[in-house]
Amino acid sequence: MVAQDKTNLLRQLPSVDEILRAPRTAELLEEYPRPLVVEAVREGLDRWRRAILNNEISGEIRREEILPRLAADIGRLVHHRARRNLRRVINATGVVLHTNLGRAVLSPSAREAVQMVAAGYSNLELNLDSGKRGSRYAPLEGLLARLTGAEAAIVVNNNAAAVLLALSTLAREREVIVSRGQLVEIGGSFRIPEVMAQSGAKLVEVGATNKTYPDDFRRVINQETALLLHVHASNYRIIGFTREITIAELVALGKEYNLPVMSDLGSGFLVDLSGCGLPPEPTVQEVVAAGPDVVTFSGDKLLGGPQAGIIVGRRQYIEKMKKNPLTRAIRIDKMTVAALEATLRAYLEPEKAMVEIPTLYMLTTPLEKLEEEARALAEELQKMAGSLAQIAVERTVSRVGGGAMPTADLPSLAVTVWPCQMNSEELAARLRSSEPAVMGRVQEDRLVLDVRTVLPGERGMLARVVAAALDPERKGAE
Numbered sequence: 001m002v003a004q005d006k007t008n009l010l011r012q013l014p015s016v017d018e019i020l021r022a023p024r025t026a027e028l029l030e031e032y033p034r035p036l037v038v039e040a041v042r043e044g045l046d047r048w049r050r051a052i053l054n055n056e057i058s059g060e061i062r063r064e065e066i067l068p069r070l071a072a073d074i075g076r077l078v079h080h081r082a083r084r085n086l087r088r089v090i091n092a093t094g095v096v097l098h099t100n101l102g103r104a105v106l107s108p109s110a111r112e113a114v115q116m117v118a119a120g121y122s123n124l125e126l127n128l129d130s131g132k133r134g135s136r137y138a139p140l141e142g143l144l145a146r147l148t149g150a151e152a153a154i155v156v157n158n159n160a161a162a163v164l165l166a167l168s169t170l171a172r173e174r175e176v177i178v179s180r181g182q183l184v185e186i187g188g189s190f191r192i193p194e195v196m197a198q199s200g201a202k203l204v205e206v207g208a209t210n211k212t213y214p215d216d217f218r219r220v221i222n223q224e225t226a227l228l229l230h231v232h233a234s235n236y237r238i239i240g241f242t243r244e245i246t247i248a249e250l251v252a253l254g255k256e257y258n259l260p261v262m263s264d265l266g267s268g269f270l271v272d273l274s275g276c277g278l279p280p281e282p283t284v285q286e287v288v289a290a291g292p293d294v295v296t297f298s299g300d301k302l303l304g305g306p307q308a309g310i311i312v313g314r315r316q317y318i319e320k321m322k323k324n325p326l327t328r329a330i331r332i333d334k335m336t337v338a339a340l341e342a343t344l345r346a347y348l349e350p351e352k353a354m355v356e357i358p359t360l361y362m363l364t365t366p367l368e369k370l371e372e373e374a375r376a377l378a379e380e381l382q383k384m385a386g387s388l389a390q391i392a393v394e395r396t397v398s399r400v401g402g403g404a405m406p407t408a409d410l411p412s413l414a415v416t417v418w419p420c421q422m423n424s425e426e427l428a429a430r431l432r433s434s435e436p437a438v439m440g441r442v443q444e445d446r447l448v449l450d451v452r453t454v455l456p457g458e459r460g461m462l463a464r465v466v467a468a469a470l471d472p473e474r475k476g477a478e
């Protein structure tokens with residue numbers, strides 16, 4: 001009898017053609033590409049067939065009822081498929097430089113510069129004074145020299161590429177000496193030993209994980225030595241009995257043996273943030289002043305610009321790098337040049353940079369302002385969510401992220417959401433498929449929304465999206 005039921009039900013399902021002719025589907029065809037609609041019709045039908053076979057749908061259901069329900073499912077599917085894969089996300093994680101969420105948010109002037117070069121032609125490699133061919137690095141080099149105090153600069157695709165280029169140019173088939181305590185891995189894919197191998201340079205490790213002295217370097221320096229490398233311990237700290245080699249010590253050794261010294265700074269920054277509760281760390285200017293020949297750092301970490309690898313240093317080395325064929329393979333595009341130039345220009349007035357560059361602004365937002373934001377969000381959310389959730393304001397801790405200042409705790413404020421109709425994991429999943437998506441932190445039975453990384457103007461949208469996700473009746477696209 002059950003089998004009979006199923007066959008009967010399956011027979012009630014309309015055909016692909018029938019569905020495509022239905023008015024609801026015709027509407028979809030006007031809005032979305034036909035192949036996506038046809039695919040969704042097939043998948044929608046498939047789902048219904050499977051549901052019938054698995055006894056998820058049984059009993060009496062009339063053909064007239066099936067079509068509209070099926071059409072609604074198909075509508076959701078098409079909408080889901082037609083969405084862009086790269087979508088907007090509201091970052092309520094409190095991690096300011098979240099690599100998975102695109103790291104630095106660009107400043108208004110950087111965005112405007114990107115829009116300008118994207119929408120038209122530009123003098124990317126044209127010198128407008130002479131009418132002759134120019135360098136795409138020209139708009140950046142002068143600014144970088146002025147801001148960091150270095151003689152020359154070049155910018156490549158990211159800091160991993162910057163390290164690769166520098167090592168390949170200065171130390172190919174020769175030895176580079178690094179302290180064992182600095183053989184860092186960043187984000188699972190950048191490891192100093194591996195980048196070194198890729199560049200053709202030979203890694204010579206010295207010292208112990210926790211202690212390295214200048215004499216450890218002296219013992220291994222020989223005819224094959226090409227470079228002394230210092231790597232910033234970006235995303236980890238060695239505590240206890242430690243003694244790490246400093247850039248100043250390496251510079252002294254470099255002078256003693258007539259060897260170039262390079263510093264991979266990772267998250268370089270141009271303004272001192274120690275007054276804002278962040279750990280004291282030298283700025284790029286301070287590192288350059290200590291005298292290494294080459295310094296590399298990221299464009300989209302604490303600098304707050306686009307993804308880029310910035311190399312500053314002595315002209316003779318930078319010029320060699322510009323001539324390395326590898327440079328062509330890892331060169332930056334026009335949108336990066338535009339965004340980076342605008343970002344760097346903001347630093348000509350550091351007070352302005354602190355307000356204009358979202359990364360700096362978010363890192364230094366005063367607690368009172370965060371509290372104000374949290375209270376406003378909580379109130380808005382409670383109004384919209386009603387009895388669907390319990391809302392509160394709590395203290396929390398934000399992070400710098402992007403592998404920078406791993407031990408820095410930034411006291412912050414969060415809105416916490418206890419959903420009443422689902423568990424917090426389910427709410428988080430619904431928020432990931434919302435439009436825009438929302439990323440918070442699930443802590444046991446609640447969702448924590450750190451307001452530090454919610455951008456100005458996003459609050460209303462965030463409240464709406466969370467309120468909608470809390471309502472189990474509002475089906476998201478699956």
Ligand SMILES: *Cc1c(COP(=O)(O)O)cnc(C)c1O
Pocket residue numbers: 158159160161163184186190231232233234235264265266267297298299308309402403
């Ligand atoms: C982040 C980092 C890198 C890699 O920089 P990307 O811009 O992510 O390629 C390299 N070295 C150090 C020390 C870093 O912190």
